[in-house]
Amino acid sequence: MGQNHSVSDSTGKTDKLPFHRVLAYASTDTAGNLLYCTVTTFVLYYYTDVFGLSVVAAGLILLVARILDAFDAPIWGFIIDHTHTKWGQNRPYWLWISIPFTLFFVLMFWSPNLSANGKFVYGLITYLLLGICYTGIGTPISSILPNLSNNKDTRVRLNSVRMIGGMAGFFVTATFTLSLVSFLGKGNDVVGFRITTILFALIGLALLLFAFGDTREINAASEKPLPIKQSLRAAKSNWPWFILVVAFVFYWLGNASRTSALVYYTQYNLGNKEFASVLNALILFQIVGMVAIPFVVKHISKTQTLIIGFLLAALGQILINFTGQSEIMLAVSWSVASIGTGVAVSMPFAMLADTVDFGEWKNGIRASGFLTAIGSSFAIKVGQGLGGWVPALIMGSFGYKAGAVQSAATLGSIKFCISWLPALFFIVGAIITMAYTKYEKQETSIKVELNQRRGGLEEA
Template identity: 40%
Template structure:
């Protein structure tokens, strides 16, 4: 293997990342969720019930925009691999794109007085652009992880802290968005959503800049600029990476369909829209399992821990289905809590296991392409969110959903199908895919071999 395709390590395998840096890293995902979770959770409701766009038009918008937008991930990943600055490869993106990202979030919830066609054009432009700028600040969170440390246990800790921070951001959004909208809007939901996203976006920009200042890329590549054709080589025979792409797609499709219909389900099926912030607050349950994720993963393995999370998520969804059939709020709440426990294990390991595929790809193919490989998370997540959003809107449209009106029995079943049953199908498929994931068993072998290669390279360099 040529020297330019090897890793030059700046820290020993047992190096720990300082707590200040750990927290700053975790806050990057808090920032992304503060702004982008408003889009993922409430944008469909905003479009249909606030801005006045039909559910069918929103479904087409979500599908077209997200499919187009999904391909920005690999492009940005290639840019990361080809970036070489004094700050590293991934860190500069926090500096360059945090403000544009915050601005586009605000514009997405801006409601200019336009014709119906004009509203759709505005929605397309802002929705696509906010997704692109989201990739520019979110992809580096994953791509920088292999550069922060080469210690697998430390990566699990960092990934857990990241997800903990992201969950905090998600909870703030899901619990407080509607109350803040009501408070700031004083009855005007258009004004309320605009001021709320403005507030969240300002905080997000500050947190992203903090991540830029307080993180450090320790594990560097001798090949300062990785050529595109070399990056593509890292995908060859990288089965763990392919499985993680599928996992990201399925997980985010299922979660998008569930999250987007939460407000519909409680507003129309149960007639208790006031419970939405409380139900969203139950996501705190995922924080409990996140705290235990590193210890459980060290004992059971990352794959088995994620499978356990998927099983818990499925059980929680089934309980929610029983509660929905009986219109029992207490049973639904119980199911939501169990589901949150499961998704805590899943979300805590997605980025960690994807970062592991960077090492695996280097071991198999001699190329370390962290930008391109980790960009798969964005591609899978965005494509999943796009398909999920389109399916949600399509099923609502087929059910005859009409905003702010009494729903028919068919439209109520469509809402319940989105909220309860489709996520179960997604989680089952994801669990089956994980049974083909074998990187956990090979981790010690490929890390030892990579360390030996790198040690030889350092000795030859002297």
């Protein structure tokens, strides 16, 4: 545990972070993904086949809650930009919001015995409150990165380790949730989901408290609270930031549509619902993409790396359309897509830190909380909300009914939602990312100029 991550910056000074501190930062995403990915992966199935909502009602909850919730991202960004405590600017929220976050997570899967309208209202309120709390947890995960290091290579490495931590959380929930629900509920999925989510909530709470206790911020102490108008000005003419936000929305559109449709596809098209757990376990292939990033960006640009991730993800999803009933080919296609999504989900988080620098260089304002809140939490929520709603809308239009024998048209719609739909979203994301190329070429000169403005001071 005494190992250090050591990188020399452009001035020749060395940037060192103890390995336990790197792990503490990574644990934030482990906790966030363990809980939130349980929601994004299983919520549509849970609402329709366990809680008893219609697919149209469930899809409407995902759409309404996510769109409303998306607008709390800039609010959280403003709050963080105005936060100054003895613990720093970002990390206190892993202490303050951890209990509400885990509580609403459990309540969301509690399945109270209500009328159809009561279930809709309950589902909408708990889903919305959980999303607000997740933004309070997730926004500091991204906005703290510029305050953990001023060295671009260290930021990329920190982000890669953080994403691997997130992948670990996602692996646990994606692989074991359905099995735990079955085992702990002893055939009663309502009870199974209750106990499983309580278990996950306790683990997530412990991880967030560890992250709060062991991370440190180096830049926040000297930053003054920013008026809202100034935070908004940090986005003015910040074109690389706009490009990343839009591209990231399309990533989450693709990712949410593929994960939302997965259980339906394995249950109704493949005839083996439990195979969804196998495919979710294969999402571990995302780690291949994540681990490769620090090595790849030494040879090609970050923009090119992100584009490759998008296109590889699209290729894997397209291949699913041609796998037929072959579980092996389905697994291979899913793994190819997972390597691509591992790259595509990781790169924007690291690149957002550079857009914070661009905003400071362009407008003289460093609004890391606001810019990363929009760039991460807003993009995630809009993308996941629409990405979960579109498959529900498509399947509902073709006559999907929970637990019933599905028509050929319904099966075709499910197959489209897991193959072509996410592929189209990923391809659009790649096209948008191409516009980032010219801004990446300016990064080195921007960092040099910013360093000169700050009097040549680097982190202690």
